[in-house]
Amino acid sequence: MEAISNSAGFAGMGSGRLRGCVLGLLVLLVLSCEQMVVGVDLSDKEQASVARFQEYLKIDTVHPFPNYFPVTDFLIGQAKQIGLDIKVLEYAQAKPVVLMSWEGTEPLLPSVLLNSHTDVVPVEFANWKYPPFSATMDEAGNIYARGSQDMKCVGMQYLEAIRSLKASGYKPQRSIHVSFVPDEEIGGSDGAQKFYESEDFTELNVALVLDEGLASEDNNYRVFYAERSVWWFYITAKGHPGHGSRLLEGMAMENLRISLDKIAEFRTSEFDKVKSGEKAEGEVISVNNVYLTAGTPTPTGFVMNLQPSEAEAGFDMRLPPIVDTDALQKRMDEEWAPASRNVTCRFIQKKGVLNKFGKPSMTLLDELNPWWPLFQESVAKAGGKLARPEIFMASTDARFPRFQGIPAIGFSPMSNTPILLHDNNEFLNVKEYLKGVKVYEQILQSFTSPTEETPSKSSTGAFTETIHSEL
Numbered sequence: 001m002e003a004i005s006n007s008a009g010f011a012g013m014g015s016g017r018l019r020g021c022v023l024g025l026l027v028l029l030v031l032s033c034e035q036m037v038v039g040v041d042l043s044d045k046e047q048a049s050v051a052r053f054q055e056y057l058k059i060d061t062v063h064p065f066p067n068y069f070p071v072t073d074f075l076i077g078q079a080k081q082i083g084l085d086i087k088v089l090e091y092a093q094a095k096p097v098v099l100m101s102w103e104g105t106e107p108l109l110p111s112v113l114l115n116s117h118t119d120v121v122p123v124e125f126a127n128w129k130y131p132p133f134s135a136t137m138d139e140a141g142n143i144y145a146r147g148s149q150d151m152k153c154v155g156m157q158y159l160e161a162i163r164s165l166k167a168s169g170y171k172p173q174r175s176i177h178v179s180f181v182p183d184e185e186i187g188g189s190d191g192a193q194k195f196y197e198s199e200d201f202t203e204l205n206v207a208l209v210l211d212e213g214l215a216s217e218d219n220n221y222r223v224f225y226a227e228r229s230v231w232w233f234y235i236t237a238k239g240h241p242g243h244g245s246r247l248l249e250g251m252a253m254e255n256l257r258i259s260l261d262k263i264a265e266f267r268t269s270e271f272d273k274v275k276s277g278e279k280a281e282g283e284v285i286s287v288n289n290v291y292l293t294a295g296t297p298t299p300t301g302f303v304m305n306l307q308p309s310e311a312e313a314g315f316d317m318r319l320p321p322i323v324d325t326d327a328l329q330k331r332m333d334e335e336w337a338p339a340s341r342n343v344t345c346r347f348i349q350k351k352g353v354l355n356k357f358g359k360p361s362m363t364l365l366d367e368l369n370p371w372w373p374l375f376q377e378s379v380a381k382a383g384g385k386l387a388r389p390e391i392f393m394a395s396t397d398a399r400f401p402r403f404q405g406i407p408a409i410g411f412s413p414m415s416n417t418p419i420l421l422h423d424n425n426e427f428l429n430v431k432e433y434l435k436g437v438k439v440y441e442q443i444l445q446s447f448t449s450p451t452e453e454t455p456s457k458s459s460t461g462a463f464t465e466t467i468h469s470e471l
């Protein structure tokens, strides 16, 4: 998942300094962990699979300055071992997109793309039980590493599933492509965005994309059909300065406070829908005040007897794709930041909620989407359960294909796992990891097996045609 904000993505930067301090400790730990007796039984084949996952996790691709070359070499090695065609595409300097392909027996059929990102968010080294790039497995089989959930697990699970299907002699009818993209955690503009806008992507004739989801704390895998769009904005109130003792009209602080109240009221009404169970968190508009600046600073604090002439508040707002953005904008203009109250609103980021056909950018997972029953059946066959499909609360690279009207499902097969993406001590249990590989084996087989009948194109109008594809 993309960092909550770009700057938040760099929140752990200061801890880079700690790297040197823990280096010695790191070496010691890695050595001792190799000897650790693991309390889970794994076959030789599983052990080899897990070792490859750990090898990937050990490659440091941490922001703010990820070095993508070692990870590219690793992926080239994997593709060669498995026997996949491989291309390294470089749309931005030193930011390679690794594209692997398993050609189907009928390569002209629309293909399936499995996407994952190779980069990871910064870590607070001091707060980790094990070094975050050691991929240490503890006695319970939990593998600790930055990226173990977000989302090196998924990237390797795709490859392990393909490796296993290939070894069994399986031949897909339609082609399967696997892309490993950089920079997702900082917005993907030099990664997924450029890739999805490229000729290379168009040539793949992709009918369906799988990308990341989230871990689930219960037994049901979570699955995502859309995500919320980001609006970052700040509201500035201006007024005349005044003595701290005066009760005056038109003060900046007071005018900003009214804006804050209006926004808080709206926030409460949205939050209430979640609290009452009427809506899931991804289905409402979230708006949070993320900074406040005002006051006249002094070396020891603020001038106390002065009402400042300017005050500002910043907001992170997230919109599900069905939001009427014109109505929301009107509310902002009239209630949150009306010129008549001497407040102005500026956007730092304002992403649309519609795809390029002007329809809500989402992949409906319903009976009209031919991929959905196949997906459900495969997860069930692998012994998994699915939760009700959701809208992702933040951003992922899946927004790029959805924008083009190409169906994209967000899915990271991790059940019974605490949600630790971007958190300290991010881990994934080895059994969950291996179970996920089996899930992908089923999914890939049902997506790419020869079908007797060609499912007919949906006849329910242009709207469904842009969000559903043909098989």
Ligand SMILES: *[C@@H]1O[C@H](CO)[C@@H](O)[C@H](O)[C@H]1NC(C)=O
Pocket (backbone or CB within 6 Å): 239, 240, 249, 250, 251, 255, 340, 341, 342
């Ligand atoms: C807005 O600013 C003008 C000019 O300073 C002032 O006369 C007016 O009272 C202000 N309005 C409000 C609502 O603060």
